[in-house]
Amino acid sequence: MIFGYTADTSRRVSFMYSGKLHGSKKVAVVIPCFRVRRHIASVISEIGPEVGSIYVVDDCCPEETGKFVCETISDPRVKVIFNEKNLGVGGATLAGMVQAAEEDADVIVKIDGDGQMDPHLIPAFTAVILSSEADFTKGNRFFEPEGVMTMPRARLIGNAGLSFMAKFSTGYWHSFDPTNGFFAIHASLMNLLPVEKISKRYFFESDLLFRLNVIEARVVDIPMHAHYADEQSSMQPYKEIWRFAKGHMKNFTKRIFYRYFLRDFSVASIELLLGLALLAFGTIFGLANWQSDAYASAGTVMLAAMPIIIGTQLLLAFLNYDIQSAPSTALHPRLEKSKRPNKALRHRESAS
Numbered sequence: 001m002i003f004g005y006t007a008d009t010s011r012r013v014s015f016m017y018s019g020k021l022h023g024s025k026k027v028a029v030v031i032p033c034f035r036v037r038r039h040i041a042s043v044i045s046e047i048g049p050e051v052g053s054i055y056v057v058d059d060c061c062p063e064e065t066g067k068f069v070c071e072t073i074s075d076p077r078v079k080v081i082f083n084e085k086n087l088g089v090g091g092a093t094l095a096g097m098v099q100a101a102e103e104d105a106d107v108i109v110k111i112d113g114d115g116q117m118d119p120h121l122i123p124a125f126t127a128v129i130l131s132s133e134a135d136f137t138k139g140n141r142f143f144e145p146e147g148v149m150t151m152p153r154a155r156l157i158g159n160a161g162l163s164f165m166a167k168f169s170t171g172y173w174h175s176f177d178p179t180n181g182f183f184a185i186h187a188s189l190m191n192l193l194p195v196e197k198i199s200k201r202y203f204f205e206s207d208l209l210f211r212l213n214v215i216e217a218r219v220v221d222i223p224m225h226a227h228y229a230d231e232q233s234s235m236q237p238y239k240e241i242w243r244f245a246k247g248h249m250k251n252f253t254k255r256i257f258y259r260y261f262l263r264d265f266s267v268a269s270i271e272l273l274l275g276l277a278l279l280a281f282g283t284i285f286g287l288a289n290w291q292s293d294a295y296a297s298a299g300t301v302m303l304a305a306m307p308i309i310i311g312t313q314l315l316l317a318f319l320n321y322d323i324q325s326a327p328s329t330a331l332h333p334r335l336e337k338s339k340r341p342n343k344a345l346r347h348r349e350s351a352s
Helices: 037-045 065-072 088-102 119-130 145-149 153-170 187-191 204-214 237-262 267-290 298-324 332-336 343-351
Strands: 002-006 027-033 053-058 078-083 107-110 136-140 183-186 219-223
Touching: 027 037, 027 065, 027 088, 027 119, 037 053, 037 065, 053 065, 053 088, 065 078, 078 088, 088 107, 088 187, 088 204, 107 119, 107 187, 119 136, 119 183, 119 219, 136 204, 153 204, 153 237, 183 187, 187 332, 204 237, 237 267, 267 298
Parallel strands: 027 053, 027 107, 053 078, 136 219
Antiparallel strands: 002 078, 107 183, 136 183
């Protein structure tokens, strides 16, 4: 359960929006907080008037960041949510996103509270969504070579590797930097996303992209420059890498099954099945004969090689199809024309 408070009072209240962008469109910002007390005031102060509400989510922060915000920040847009237990960065972000969606936000932006992300970029993230060009926008720190060179080497290598794995598991082949925590999403998509199933820890951003591909939402990268100073990450790469690999493999399997067998069956589905079968047959047959003491005949070699060659070609054709089939049109304009009761709200009500 979560509790909400405004920054200038200690009593529970009903939150209202004051800021607008693009006419009557309402923009909300969610800031998950864990050990960011020294940075949070500066981050909030840089959020412009285009934002109507700011949700600070205290994820059982040992520095009591939420309490600090309530006592020191008088910005009327700020609302503080206190999680009763630590949910992780994903769980804290989802708590704020659910709250914003319940209160009729049109676009929800997530930024970190450690000062790495420039709040002045928020209009760039929201404009693409409000113009119906995309459903989800995310930062890409690899767009500018100069920015990449400022990234710590460990993060650079790690993010590059994770980006490659994420292309397979999410289906967004044109997107890079999947673990970038600076993103914006149209609030209507919260009705379709299985909030309770999305990963709550460090795999959150990658899992969210996978869920977006399942509902065929369009994702667009926004070039950005990350700032690295004295902030400290609680993530332990050597422990998380196996969880990421397992998560990507699981999501890749589910995506292929949903996309090519459950929801549709196309030529690409046949290419995948036939390609895997031929490749497996050629490999097994070739290894079985390679271990034999007798010299293999030309026919035996061809019987092993041809299935491998044809199978590889079929798998490459399938891969090309998968790359070309990434969602290319925004989903939310269609959702707005057939609005349903908020799914996140219904989930919260049933849980309570």
